[in-house]
Amino acid sequence: MIDKGDSHDPKGLIFESYRITGILPEECRAIFLDWALSLPVDTDTRPEIEALLTRYEPLHPSHPMTETLRAGLEAAAKPRRRGGARGRDRGGK
Numbered sequence: 246m247i248d249k250g251d252s253h254d255p256k257g258l259i260f261e262s263y264r265i266t267g268i269l270p271e272e273c274r275a276i277f278l279d280w281a282l283s284l285p286v287d288t289d290t291r292p293e294i295e296a297l298l299t300r301y302e303p304l305h306p307s308h309p310m311t312e313t314l315r316a317g318l319e320a321a322a323k324p325r326r327r328g329g330a331r332g333r334d335r336g337g338k
Contacts, residue, residue, distance in 0.1 A: 254297060273312070291321045
């Protein structure tokens with residue numbers, strides 16, 4: 246039995262998404278965004294998403310939230326450009 250709310254899903258958002266019958270992919274993306282925004286700023290999301298996939302994917306391989314988590318993991322693996330002044334190379338100026 247999977248419990249609601251733990252260190253990877255403290256608000257139980259992901260847990261609840263799997264309980265909603267007929268949930269749509271866009272609803273899963275909105276829930277995922279809420280989940281991601283609720284994490285501390287310095288959290289590396291990759292291990293968090295991996296833990297959630299380990300928990301839910303075997304039971305719900307074709308669920309829209311599983312697909313959303315997979316997409317989130319793929320996006321987290323891609324390097325991101327830093328914005329603002331830190332993102333621009335000023336050549337030491």
